[in-house]
Amino acid sequence: xxxxxxxxxVSNDDGVTAKGINELIRMLRPLGEVVVMAPDAPxxxxxxxxxxxxxxxxxxxxxxxxxxxxxxxxxxxxxxKLAMHDVLSRRPDVIVGGINHGDNSAVNVHYSGTMGVVxxxxxxxxxxxxxxxxxxxxxxxxxxxxxxxQGITAQVLEHGLPEGVCLNVNFPSAPSFRGVKxxxxxxxxxxxxxxxxxxxxxxxxxxxxxxxxxxxMGEDSDAWALEHDYVAITPVQIDVTAxxxxxxxxxxxxxxx
Amino acid sequence: xxxxxxxxxVSNDDGVTAKGINELIRMLRPLGEVVVMAPDAPxxxxxxxxxxxxxxxxxxxxxxxxxxxxxxxxxxxxxxKLAMHDVLSRRPDVIVGGINHGDNSAVNVHYSGTMGVVxxxxxxxxxxxxxxxxxxxxxxxxxxxxxxxQGITAQVLEHGLPEGVCLNVNFPSAPSFRGVKxxxxxxxxxxxxxxxxxxxxxxxxxxxxxxxxxxxMGEDSDAWALEHDYVAITPVQIDVTAxxxxxxxxxxxxxxx
Numbered sequence: 001x002x003x004x005x006x007x008x009x010v011s012n013d014d015g016v017t018a019k020g021i022n023e024l025i026r027m028l029r030p031l032g033e034v035v036v037m038a039p040d041a042p043x044x045x046x047x048x049x050x051x052x053x054x055x056x057x058x059x060x061x062x063x064x065x066x067x068x069x070x071x072x073x074x075x076x077x078x079x080x081k082l083a084m085h086d087v088l089s090r091r092p093d094v095i096v097g098g099i100n101h102g103d104n105s106a107v108n109v110h111y112s113g114t115m116g117v118v119x120x121x122x123x124x125x126x127x128x129x130x131x132x133x134x135x136x137x138x139x140x141x142x143x144x145x146x147x148x149x150q151g152i153t154a155q156v157l158e159h160g161l162p163e164g165v166c167l168n169v170n171f172p173s174a175p176s177f178r179g180v181k182x183x184x185x186x187x188x189x190x191x192x193x194x195x196x197x198x199x200x201x202x203x204x205x206x207x208x209x210x211x212x213x214x215x216x217m218g219e220d221s222d223a224w225a226l227e228h229d230y231v232a233i234t235p236v237q238i239d240v241t242a243x244x245x246x247x248x249x250x251x252x253x254x255x256x257x
Numbered sequence: 258x259x260x261x262x263x264x265x266x267v268s269n270d271d272g273v274t275a276k277g278i279n280e281l282i283r284m285l286r287p288l289g290e291v292v293v294m295a296p297d298a299p300x301x302x303x304x305x306x307x308x309x310x311x312x313x314x315x316x317x318x319x320x321x322x323x324x325x326x327x328x329x330x331x332x333x334x335x336x337x338k339l340a341m342h343d344v345l346s347r348r349p350d351v352i353v354g355g356i357n358h359g360d361n362s363a364v365n366v367h368y369s370g371t372m373g374v375v376x377x378x379x380x381x382x383x384x385x386x387x388x389x390x391x392x393x394x395x396x397x398x399x400x401x402x403x404x405x406x407q408g409i410t411a412q413v414l415e416h417g418l419p420e421g422v423c424l425n426v427n428f429p430s431a432p433s434f435r436g437v438k439x440x441x442x443x444x445x446x447x448x449x450x451x452x453x454x455x456x457x458x459x460x461x462x463x464x465x466x467x468x469x470x471x472x473x474m475g476e477d478s479d480a481w482a483l484e485h486d487y488v489a490i491t492p493v494q495i496d497v498t499a500x501x502x503x504x505x506x507x508x509x510x511x512x513x514x
Contacts, residue, residue, distance in 0.1 A: 045309045048367045049332075050302030050465055055454040057462045074465075075306075077368070082463065085451045107380055109497060110305045111334070123364055123446065151514040159510065164444065165499040180512040184498040187421065189380065194342045197312040205314045206339065208307055208331075220503075233512075235502035240366060241441040242422045245492035246477075253416065255437040255490075257408040 005066075006032030006157050009092040009121070011079040012100065013043045013113025016061065016071045020099035023142040024131065025067065027149045028096060031157065033066050035092070037083035039113075040071040044102070045208075046113030048120065049075045058082055076113040080120040094156055095121030098131035099142060099149070105132075105170040105222040105232055106186035106214060115168055115236070122166035122238055127156050129166065134226055135173040145171050148180070148231055168234040172226045181230045186223035188214035262323075263289030263414050266349040266378070268336040269357065270300045270370025273318065273328045277356035280399040281388065282324065284406045285353060288414065290323050292349070294340035296370075297328040301359070302465075303370030305377065306332045315339060333370040337377040351413055352378030356399060356406070357389035362427040362479040362489055363443035363471060372425055372493070379423035379495055384413050386423065391483060392430040402428050405437070405488055425491040429483045438487045443480035445471035 008028050012021040016038035028034050037058060039046075056074035063069070070087060072079045080095060097117030104112040114130045121128030131149055133140055152169060161167070171177070193210035214223045225232035249255070265285050269278040273295035285291050294315060296303075313331035320326070327344060329336045337352060354374030361369040371387045378385030388406055390397055409426060418424070428434065450467035471480045482489035506512070 042310060045307030047304040047306040047334075047373070049304040049306040049370075050368055052302045052465055053299060055456075055462045055464050056451075057456075057459065059461065077304075078465065081447075081450050081465070086461070086463075107495060110376055110380070110495070111307055113306075116304070119367060123367070125446070147514045151511075155510055162499075162502065165502050180514070182503045182506045182512070184500065184503065185496050187496070189382070190338075193338050194313075199312075199314075202314065204316065204343070205312045206343075207312050208309055208335065208338070233506065235499035235506065236497045237499035237502075238364060238367070239442050239444070240493045240497060242419075242492035242494035243441065245419065245422050245494075246439045246441065249439045249490065249492065253412055254408075255439070257404045257437070 006093040007090060008032045008034045009083055009088065009095045010034055010036045011038045011076055011117040012098055013039065013046050013076045014101050015039045015042045018101065019138060020101050024096065024099045027146050028153060029066060031150065031153055035083065035088060036069040037072050037079040037087060039076060039079060040073055043075055043113045045111050046075045046116055047111050048077050048116045051075055051078050056082060076116040077120045080117055084124060092126055094153060095126050095128040096153060100132035101138060101140060102136045103132060103134040103170060104130060104168060105226055105234065106188050106212065109168055109185060109236060118166045119238065122164065127161040129153060129156055129169060131169050133171045144176055164238040166236050168236050170222060170226055170232045172229045174229045177231050178229045181225040181232055183222040183225050183232045183234050184220055185234055186214045186221040187216055188212055263350040264347060265289045265291045266340055266345065266352045267291055267293045268295045268333055268374040269355055270303050270333045271358050272296045272299045275358065276395060277358050281353065281356045284403050285410060286323060288407065288410055292340065292345060293326040294329050294336040294344060296333060296336060297330055300332055300370045302368050303332045303373055304368050305334050305373045308332055308335050313339060333373040334377045337374055341381060349383055351410060352383050352385040353410060355388035358395065358397060359389060359393050360391040360427060361387060361389040361425060362483055362491065363445050363469065366425055366442060366493060375423045376495065379421065384418040386410060386413055386426060388426050390428045401433055421495040423493050425493050427479060427483055427489045429486050431486045434488050435486045438482040438489055440479040440482050440489045440491045441477055442491055443471045443478040444473055445469055
């Protein structure tokens, strides 16, 4: 008998044991068959990185009716590539990353391993969504997110997404939300990024840290939405060409060498 | 006495010992003072990843008139962040990534550690350029690139680049080039990405490999330019918002939960 339930591939960057992904799995199971291929340990800040200097492996963790969970030694992008190559019986109907413990709005989209999952899914032609909560607490409360995660995923299953477009959904750290805003990526900069790390013998050891400073916060930006307790959906595209620059360079630069 | 020469920060993802970065340093020294902060070992496929679960350190490798070289334990993005925080006496005039051993055109911009250098430089507000040669040979011939690398870098020093825009420059693997084309990113997909890796006791071990298949190759695409022996300059932007999708979702989706 053919299984007509949607096939949902789930991954993240906080690793298979994080609360966020396990809450996400619980939220998505009513919507379809869930297959998880997630990193076997945290890979925060993994972006779209790949594992190229060592082999990648995975192992089955859990299998029950409608849910199969694998842990993988690779990056978030490796997880998506390997799941689609090796463990899924057919193309998934949707790929969902998260729920990330921490903010992936604004320029953080470029560093995020959760958005690595989503960009990779999108490059593979599968409608893909990343969910992130602006709260780093490993025991954060994900319950206010349930109806949004289920509602947005159901709409992606219904509408699909245009080729080369995926969604970056961020939730404010608040007990309830004022609604949903579809936003653009906020411009801004990380500052004060390094804290000295004392080493008993050596110098020049640092921890990466810092704080994000928006340089603008228009009402259409994801930082504004989050600041005002809205759920921020930022549609993201794979094509990063700066089209306006093509004619400018062609006309104004000397490119004859 | 004030030093008025341009300050050029160089990094890559193949590591500080790679031929590509050492050829790049040689090409750039006539243009200004060069400071190198590069990974202490290969970080291919590092994208914009960050080091968050361990400290990052760096060490001086070499210092001579107009050139200082540091090796760093972190990712390409860490290298840029740490150089700007700790070793540069002032903001650099340009950040240059490469020369990468391998193609970073098309969707490879998302996986590339060399482009990680460049995107990070751009997010820090510094004009940034990545150079890549479509040849993986560790002893590839970089001599046909000299006048292009010097010419393009000199023009970036002269014109600057708009805020949030950087350059992804790819060279075909050819003894000479037919000229320079300013291009858009080619759409396409990696296929056949995993090769089994035999393990004496365990299963499900794989090497990441594969081949890139463009789904289109219009004459304005970077894949077309490279295929026809042109140098491909693809201007890249930090803002990945899919603007067209904002009104579509706002008008057509039910976002009331």
